[in-house]
Amino acid sequence: MGKIAIVYYSSTGHTYQMAKAIARGAESVGAEVRVRKTAEIAPQAAIDSRPGWREHLNATADVPEAETADLEWADGFLFGTPTRFGLPAAQLKQFLDQTGGLWFQGKLQDKPVGVFGGASNAHGGQESTLLALNNMFYHWGAIIVPTGYTSPLIRACGGNPYGTSYTASPDGKIPQAHLDAAHFQGQRVARYAQLLADRRLYLSGKGE
Numbered sequence: 001m002g003k004i005a006i007v008y009y010s011s012t013g014h015t016y017q018m019a020k021a022i023a024r025g026a027e028s029v030g031a032e033v034r035v036r037k038t039a040e041i042a043p044q045a046a047i048d049s050r051p052g053w054r055e056h057l058n059a060t061a062d063v064p065e066a067e068t069a070d071l072e073w074a075d076g077f078l079f080g081t082p083t084r085f086g087l088p089a090a091q092l093k094q095f096l097d098q099t100g101g102l103w104f105q106g107k108l109q110d111k112p113v114g115v116f117g118g119a120s121n122a123h124g125g126q127e128s129t130l131l132a133l134n135n136m137f138y139h140w141g142a143i144i145v146p147t148g149y150t151s152p153l154i155r156a157c158g159g160n161p162y163g164t165s166y167t168a169s170p171d172g173k174i175p176q177a178h179l180d181a182a183h184f185q186g187q188r189v190a191r192y193a194q195l196l197a198d199r200r201l202y203l204s205g206k207g208e
């Protein structure tokens, strides 16, 4: 099965839980998975000003930081971010802005990509954030794999067809229905990754 890189940013742990559920889904269909966080670039004072931020940073100290080499390695990607005023978090964007070299060499094209994320409010920017993230993947020539309504699990957690998303809860827990949808998304992108990896020569126009 294909190789999947799951790259996320999470300040208080919701997006991290989604990343792990996606990883379990991808692994369940045989994919080799790397879960990678993006580097924290917020000032220390800001991190300490919000309950749970420092705690999550410490709790995930052992999660490796994403490197662009992870994207070169992967046959498919999933990117996750909390909403920041309806847009992706700068910490994820900072990482993605380092992909110019791979983009220039065509190393990101023809690979499937899915997006996931969330916000505090039910309509607080989940969809605009995921759509904004996708703008970049058109430039890469990646293959955007939306969740659509391809499984009843998507409707069961609010019906976001752009990618899986959550509404953050005060207890910090993601409801099982959302984790199930994330698991499905991991399977879906991993299946496309394998399919497209098998036909990379054909897609490049150099063979078959």
Ligand SMILES: Cc1cc2nc3c(=O)[nH]c(=O)nc-3n(C[C@H](O)[C@H](O)[C@H](O)COP(=O)(O)O)c2cc1C
Residues within 6 Å of the ligand: 009, 010, 011, 012, 013, 014, 015, 016, 081, 082, 083, 084, 085, 086, 087, 118, 119, 120, 121, 122, 123, 124, 125, 168
């Ligand atoms: C600077 C900032 C901007 C935010 N903007 C929004 C927003 O536009 N809409 C919303 O519902 N939540 C907003 N939030 C809340 C976060 O999206 C929410 O806490 C996050 O999804 C939790 O994910 P995490 O636990 O993975 O960090 C914002 C939070 C911060 C710190």
